Amino acid sequence: MDSRFLAIDELTETPSVAVVVDVMRAFTVAAWAFGQGAERIVLAGSLDEALAHKGRHPDWVALKDGAPAPGFDTVNSPGLLRSMDLGGRTVVQKTTAGTVGALAVKDASLVLCAGFVVAEATARLLRTRGCDRVTFVVTGEEGRADEDLACAQYIARRASGAETDAAGFLRRAADSRAATELAEGIREGVHPDDVQLCLELDRFPFAMVARREGSLMALRPHTA
Incomplete structure (x- = not known):
């Protein structure tokens, strides 16, 4: 498998297959939201857009980076989200890096969002689909976030079928600035x-696929 590892601002063309990686914390949070029963996650392009969705759909759960803010139900923290019952709910997510990266490749034929918690399921889906050229979008710190690059490199190796010890990749993430x-x-x-x-490596058994749903870019779990 031919793998490229690019920052968001290095995306000069729409890739065919994109894996958008945000370990700390957007797509760990997304995985936990699905683990808590969420049906889908709408990826918002701005805080105002997220609040507009929430205004039209009061039953949706809106979350953002940083401190709590009026109009938002919670923040981008897996530790806080794991206590919420999201059964059948739609979540609206806006973050600094992860959601930005996913929206930057929204026209790709396959968009996966990933972190270590869904690494093997993501690699398995790439293998199942026979993806021979994959662009990994390293979202954090303008592409320099080592936790995201480590995760992307680990998934790429697993997608190629290589037996890979995750310990070194996880150590890099644990030692990262984030x-x-x-x-x-x-x-x-x-x-x-x-x-x-x-x-937590492979905490969840599903990959996360983002695709257009009308005017929205929505993320849903996918179990091979």
Whole structure:
């Protein structure tokens, strides 16, 4: 499999297959939302768009990065989300990097959103689909986030069928700037368990596929 690893601003053309990686924390949160019963996640392009969706659909659950804010139900934290019952609900998510990356490749024929918690399911879907050229979008820190690059490289190796020890990749993520900032409480809207939850390899058995649903870009779980 031919794998490319690009930052969001390095996407000069629409890839055929894109895997958008945000370990800490957008797509770990998304996986937890599905684990808590959410039906789909609408990826919003801005905070105003997320609030507009919430205004039209009061039963939807809106979440964002950072500190709690009026109009939003919760924040982008897996530790906080795991206590919520989201059975059958639609979640609206807006984050600094992950949702931006997914919307940047919305015209790709296959868009997967991933973190370590869905790594094997993501790799399995790429293998099942016979994807021979995959663009991994490394969303954090303008493409320099080592937790995202480590996860992308691990998924790429697994998608190629290589037996791969995840320990080194997880260690890189644990030592990353994002992990340090979350652990030290530098970032807002953080639960003490967030880093640990972001590093739980293959916690969930599904991949996450994003596709257009009318005017929306929606993420749904996919179990091979």
